Amino acid sequence: MTTTDVTKPNHSISFFDVGEHVIRVEASYLTGKERVYVDDELVSEKLTWRFQSEHQFQLDGKDVIVRLKVASMLTGPVAITLIVNGEVVDADIWNLKRILKTNATSQVWWKTLLIIFALGLIGGVVGYFVGGALASGLKG
Structure with missing residues (x-):
């Protein structure tokens, strides 16, 4: 088996x-x-949010199942298991640390998301107070 890290x-x-x-x-x-x-x-x-899903297909006359199983949505791990003709052939485990691993280019994405969230939060708070002041000022 060959496994690459998160891309x-x-x-x-x-x-x-x-x-x-x-x-x-x-x-x-x-x-x-x-x-x-x-x-x-x-x-x-497939598009699935279940804790377990299976992909079944034929390969050279053999029944192949790829099973994805999530132990916990919050902490992982996620097991990807390859089953050929009913026998487990190989598996790969993705723990939360490995899933969330980021490289230099993806860190910019996370920082951008955090900045957008912070600006939205600040805008919401400012809008709340400005709206309240306008409402009481127009109320008379």
């Missing part, structure tokens, strides 16, 4: 080798979108 915030990509084929599993923990590729060809796609 996007709240997103995992796992790779599994099955014979001559490479199965890639992409899961977004922010949107709930799951995709399974075999040799870069999409074979299964």
Whole structure:
């Protein structure tokens, strides 16, 4: 098995080798979108918010199941398990620290989101007081 680390915030990509084929599993923990590729060809796609989901397909006459199981929404871990003909072949575990891992480019995204949130909060507080002052001033 080959696994890359997170390429996007709240997103995992796992790779599994099955014979001559490479199965890639992409899961977004922010949107709930799951995709399974075999040799870069999409074979299964789901949008789910469940604690467990399965993607089933045939590969070289074998029944293949990719199971994603979340132990806890708040703390993880997330297990991605590859099952071929009813037998667990491989698994990849994504804990919360690994899921939230960010690189230099994604840190800018988080800082931008935090700034937008802070500005919105400040704008809401200022708007509340300005609106209250205008309402009492116009009331007479």
